[in-house]
Each structure stands twice: as structure tokens, then as C-alpha cells.
Amino acid sequence: MREVFVDRDVLSGDDEAELAALAARVRELAEAMTLTKVEPAEAASVAAEIAALTERLKAARRAHPPFGTVGESGLDRQIANPVTGRLNPLAPPVDIEVSEDGIVRAEFTLPAVYEGPPTFVHGGVSAMIMDQALGMAAAATGTPGMTATLETRYRRPTPLGVPLTVEAKASRVEGRKIYADGTISGPDGRVTVEASAMFIAPQSAPAAS
Numbered sequence: 667m668r669e670v671f672v673d674r675d676v677l678s679g680d681d682e683a684e685l686a687a688l689a690a691r692v693r694e695l696a697e698a699m700t701l702t703k704v705e706p707a708e709a710a711s712v713a714a715e716i717a718a719l720t721e722r723l724k725a726a727r728r729a730h731p732p733f734g735t736v737g738e739s740g741l742d743r744q745i746a747n748p749v750t751g752r753l754n755p756l757a758p759p760v761d762i763e764v765s766e767d768g769i770v771r772a773e774f775t776l777p778a779v780y781e782g783p784p785t786f787v788h789g790g791v792s793a794m795i796m797d798q799a800l801g802m803a804a805a806a807t808g809t810p811g812m813t814a815t816l817e818t819r820y821r822r823p824t825p826l827g828v829p830l831t832v833e834a835k836a837s838r839v840e841g842r843k844i845y846a847d848g849t850i851s852g853p854d855g856r857v858t859v860e861a862s863a864m865f866i867a868p869q870s871a872p873a874a875s
């Protein structure tokens with residue numbers, strides 16, 4: 667299945683910007699849908715309009731999500747990634763930066779669509795964000811890998827709707843194994859989630875099945 671990695675459309679800046687703007691509108695739609703109090707008849711009417719819009723997009727469907735042009739770090743090509751991808755309406759998105767010393771950092775805010783316990787972030791969502799941040803920290807060593815283990819320690823509830831910070835850094839590389847640690851913190855600076863992961867650099871491009 668190597669072709670799933672090489673046979674991708676690579677978008678120009680303009681194409682990417684327009685699709686990112688569309689994804690942002692779909693994110694707003696999801697949030698509005700989650701919180702709406704409209705009556706059933708109005709919900710049905712809106713559903714019919716959205717179905718028509720979905721058909722318009724499906725009229726020009728790709729086999730796989732596109733890639734962006736290679737960025738400075740080479741880490742930001744997956745523009746439809748579910749954590750960082752500006753083209754993925756399921757992504758918050760978390761705009762992760764990697765510093766020259768390998769520290770991964772992002773500030774982000776999670777709206778109500780990510781609710782787990784009332785008013786707090788779903789633990790699986792926190793784990794997904796940690797997986798991405800830790801994976802990028804691992805890749806910053808020069809040896810990107812697949813997540814082999816991911817341990818999350820939920821120290822206190824992570825609040826929705828306020829600025830959060832994710833930070834991660836690789837601690838060591840042992841052969842094909844890369845170890846990384848990170849945290850999510852609330853606006854008061856207190857850590858809500860700690861995570862540690864081990865990534866393994868595949869010997870060849872991973873198969874999809």
C-alpha cells in the first residue's frame with residue numbers, strides 16, 4: 667500500500683486556502699448543530715440542505731485526502747490530519763509548532779463538540795492530541811515512527827472553551843524506538859494531562875491492511 671503515501675494530490679496554496687475556509691465553515695456547522703434548539707421541522711429542512719451540499723462536494727471526490735506542499739519541517743504535509751489538519755473539519759485544528767530544539771508546542775481551544783464529562787474535554791480527544799504532539803516530537807529527532815505505546819495520566823479535568831497548551835519533547839532514541847513525553851495545561855498553567863509514548867520507526871512503509 668505504498669501508493670497511499672505517494673499517490674496524493676498536492677494542493678497549491680490557493681486551493682488549500684479555499685478548502686481550509688470551507689472546513690472552517692463545516693466546523694462552525696458542527697458546533698451550531700450540537701448546540702441548536704431548532705424545532706424538528708427546521709432540523710429536517712436544514713438536513714435536506716446539507717445533504718444537497720454534501721452531494722455537491724462528492725461530485726468531485728478524491729480517493730485519498732490531499733497533502734500540502736512540504737513545509738520547513740516537512741511535518742505539516744498532512745493537511746487533512748484529524749488533529750492539525752486545516753482541511754479536516756473534525757480537527758480543532760491544533761496549530762502545532764516545532765522549535766529548533768525539538769520542543770513541540772501549541773495553544774488551542776476546544777469547543778463543545780469535544781465534550782466528554784459535562785463542560786470538560788473527552789479523554790479520548792486529549793489522548794489524540796497528545797498522540798499527535800508526541801509523534802511530532804518524535805519525528806523532530808529525525809526518526810518519525812508509528813505509535814507503539816501511549817500512556818495518558820489524567821491529573822484533573824481539562825476545561826472546554828478556554829485556551830489550552832500542549833507541549834511535548836522526545837526524551838531518547840534507542841535504535842528504531844523513540845520515546846517522548848508531554849502535557850496539556852489549562853489557562854492557569856496547571857497540568858491536566860500528562861502523556862508518555864514510544865514510537866517505532868517502521869522498517870518499511872506501513873500497510874493499510
Ligand SMILES: CCCCCCCCCC(=O)SCCNC(=O)CCNC(=O)[C@H](O)C(C)(C)COP(=O)(O)OP(=O)(O)OC[C@H]1O[C@@H](n2cnc3c(N)ncnc32)[C@H](O)[C@@H]1OP(=O)(O)O
Nearest residue numbers: 741797798801802805810812813814815866867868869872
Ligand atoms: C511525520 C509527522 C508526524 C506524525 C505524527 C503522527 C502522530 C500519530 C501517530 C499514530 O497515531 S500512528 C497510528 C497508531 N499506531 C499504529 O497503528 C501502530 C501499529 N503497529 C505497527 O505498525 C507495528 O506494530 C509497529 C510499527 C509499531 C512495530 O512493528 P515492527 O514490525 O517494526 O516491530 P518489531 O516486531 O520488529 O519489534 C521491534 C521492537 O519493538 C517492540 N515492539 C513492537 N511493537 C510494540 C508495541 N506495540 N509496544 C511495545 N513494544 C513494541 C518489539 O518488542 C521489539 O522490541 P526489541 O527490539 O526490544 O525486541
